[in-house]
Amino acid sequence: MAAVLKDITLGQYFPGNTVVHRLDPRTKIIMVVFYIISLFSAKTYVSYCFMAIVLFTVIKLSKIPGKTLIKSVKPLVIFIGITGVLNMFYTPGQELLRFWIFKITKEGIIKGILMVSRIIMLVMGTFMLTYTTSPIMLTDGLESLLAPLKVIKVPVHELTMIMSIALRFVPTLIEETEKIMNAQKARGAEFDTGGLIAKAKALLPVLVPLFISAFRRADELAVAMESRCYHGGEGRTKLKRLKLMARDYGALCCGVLVMTTIFVLRSRGL
Amino acid sequence: MKEHILQLENLSHVYSQGTPFELTAVKDINITIDKGEVIGIIGHTGSGKSTLIQHMNGLIKPTSGRVLLEGEDIFSSKEATKRVRSRVGLVFQYPEYQLFEETVYRDIAFGPKNLKLSEKQIDERVRYAARFVGISEELFEKSPFDLSGGQKRRVAIAGVIAMMPDVLVLDEPMAGLDPAGCRDIMNNLMSYHDETGSALIIVTHSMETAGEFAKRMIVMNRGTVAMDGTPEEIFSRGRELRQMGLNVPTMTMLKDALSERGIELPGTIYTVEQMKKALEERMGGGSRA
Ligand SMILES: Nc1ncnc2c1ncn2[C@@H]1O[C@H](COP(=O)(O)OP(=O)(O)OP(=O)(O)O)[C@@H](O)[C@H]1O
Ligand SMILES: [Mg+2]
Numbered sequence: 001m002a003a004v005l006k007d008i009t010l011g012q013y014f015p016g017n018t019v020v021h022r023l024d025p026r027t028k029i030i031m032v033v034f035y036i037i038s039l040f041s042a043k044t045y046v047s048y049c050f051m052a053i054v055l056f057t058v059i060k061l062s063k064i065p066g067k068t069l070i071k072s073v074k075p076l077v078i079f080i081g082i083t084g085v086l087n088m089f090y091t092p093g094q095e096l097l098r099f100w101i102f103k104i105t106k107e108g109i110i111k112g113i114l115m116v117s118r119i120i121m122l123v124m125g126t127f128m129l130t131y132t133t134s135p136i137m138l139t140d141g142l143e144s145l146l147a148p149l150k151v152i153k154v155p156v157h158e159l160t161m162i163m164s165i166a167l168r169f170v171p172t173l174i175e176e177t178e179k180i181m182n183a184q185k186a187r188g189a190e191f192d193t194g195g196l197i198a199k200a201k202a203l204l205p206v207l208v209p210l211f212i213s214a215f216r217r218a219d220e221l222a223v224a225m226e227s228r229c230y231h232g233g234e235g236r237t238k239l240k241r242l243k244l245m246a247r248d249y250g251a252l253c254c255g256v257l258v259m260t261t262i263f264v265l266r267s268r269g270l
Numbered sequence: 271m272k273e274h275i276l277q278l279e280n281l282s283h284v285y286s287q288g289t290p291f292e293l294t295a296v297k298d299i300n301i302t303i304d305k306g307e308v309i310g311i312i313g314h315t316g317s318g319k320s321t322l323i324q325h326m327n328g329l330i331k332p333t334s335g336r337v338l339l340e341g342e343d344i345f346s347s348k349e350a351t352k353r354v355r356s357r358v359g360l361v362f363q364y365p366e367y368q369l370f371e372e373t374v375y376r377d378i379a380f381g382p383k384n385l386k387l388s389e390k391q392i393d394e395r396v397r398y399a400a401r402f403v404g405i406s407e408e409l410f411e412k413s414p415f416d417l418s419g420g421q422k423r424r425v426a427i428a429g430v431i432a433m434m435p436d437v438l439v440l441d442e443p444m445a446g447l448d449p450a451g452c453r454d455i456m457n458n459l460m461s462y463h464d465e466t467g468s469a470l471i472i473v474t475h476s477m478e479t480a481g482e483f484a485k486r487m488i489v490m491n492r493g494t495v496a497m498d499g500t501p502e503e504i505f506s507r508g509r510e511l512r513q514m515g516l517n518v519p520t521m522t523m524l525k526d527a528l529s530e531r532g533i534e535l536p537g538t539i540y541t542v543e544q545m546k547k548a549l550e551e552r553m554g555g556g557s558r559a
Contacts, residue, residue: 189380205380209370
């Protein structure tokens with residue numbers, strides 16, 4: 001199980017110094033929104049190929065290893081498989097094959113393939129955001145983008161602060177879980193034998209210390225924040241001010257260009 | 271006469287292999303541990319001590335190399351890995367954070383219970399282990415979370431001793447304790463060693479402790495074994511130790527300082543006792559009054 005925990009690279013930040021890493025987080029968030037809109041507006045394989053090229057270019061620019069990206073899609077394999085199969089069977093059209101109550105149509109196969117590529121590209125695209133943006137930058141960007149909502153009394157600063165603390169502590173808690181599991185294993189505990197109930201029971205010696213330590217951490221963090229006079233977002237300035245650079249405007253233009261291309265293709269029925 | 275109990279052969283470990291965070295924590299380690307040895311492992315922060323000792327009971331698998339318990343590869347089968355857990359007891363750093371049971375008694379009993387021992391045997395072992403670490407029976411029904419830091423640490427150590435390992439490995443057992451607490455725990459551990467003849471491996475930052483109790487010291491540097499020998503041998507290489515960011519014991523420093531001022535004392539000195547004896551001898555033994 002510890003091995004499983006280690007393999008969670010979901011949303012993990014990969015430090016780097018490429019142009020993708022250096023973009024303003026706000027730019028990247030907006031680009032992801034553009035990307036998702038484009039992806040869902042893509043109709044035929046022509047548009048899909050275009051989007052794949054766009055994604056591939058960004059991946060190459062960011063120097064994120066392909067292996068990591070493939071790993072990020074892995075947990076979704078079953079979901080993706082089911083989507084593909086369902087689309088294959090339930091799309092009406094020219095029948096290719098039939099057995100028992102199932103029939104496979106030509107349209108179904110095409111749609112299945114497109115749906116599967118859409119999901120994979122969606123996951124990879126959004127993970128590119130978290131892979132190239134540190135959690136702090138991500139929440140800073142989000143806070144800045146959502147700032148207008150403060151007018152209607154949405155506690156934007158508090159929400160993003162909660163989010164950044166949560167993100168910050170995910171790796172810590174995973175590490176802690178591993179450590180406690182190892183310590184109990186050293187006392188002969190086993191986590192992967194027996195039935196469901198035995199397995200659930202075996203987790204108790206891990207969960208109790210984990211919760212105690214999480215509460216202790218929360219306490220310490222609260223004290224540390226208060227002793228540094230933290231009192232919410234009012235009048236608080238940032239260590240790293242977000243500032244849009246030429247490259248951000250360039251990137252946004254590319255984003256708009258991609259979206260326009262997809263819309264044009266769509267209007268031509270492609 | 272000497273029998274090997276644990277052997278590490280060409281052992282290397284790489285964390286997060288195949289990711290940008292890849293890091294070789296230990297490499298090409300060769301260590302043979304005899305039955306009943308007392309070994310101190312020292313090394314700078316991040317030198318791979320904790321990584322190394324977690325191989326000893328099979329908690330982490332070497333990326334390459336082997337770990338042998340009495341000649342048998344501990345990863346050769348599931349049973350072998352299970353067996354090593356009861357033969358090699360590992361106490362992590364800050365073990366008090368692993369306490370979870372409602373009472374001290376039940377927490378100490380967790381290990382023996384996992385060994386599927388009978389109620390009676392479990393009871394014997396709990397009392398036995400508690401006696402070693404100086405936890406009195408009045409505390410048995412208390413919640414471990416109501417104890418002082420030092421007491422918690424003892425309960426956690428008792429939890430591993432209750433498995434009666436033939437090799438007891440401890441990661442910084444004295445971190446964060448006061449000098450009296452350190453001494454108590456060291457004496458407890460030594461009496462476990464003396465009574466059961468089990469091997470004792472202690473990771474520590476304190477040169478004094480290692481020099482005083484261990485017959486053999488292993489110095490880790492950047493994931494490799496830099497030195498392996500008796501405290502005398504190790505402490506006579508003070509300059510190399512300092513290059514690794516380590517220090518020699520205070521008494522060794524005193525000896526060096528004295529020799530700079532022309533007062534030569536013979537042999538290696540690393541405890542107060544040795545220093546006292548050497549000084550008395552030099553003064554001709556006449557200064558006793
Ligand atoms: N679970 C892990 N995942 C990735 N890297 C790790 C892990 N545990 C340790 N490391 C790294 O391996 C190296 C050796 O760490 P290790 O904990 O073995 O050192 P140590 O000698 O015990 O240090 P200390 O004296 O601080 O306890 C360090 O650089 C550390 O960052
Ligand atoms: Mg350590």
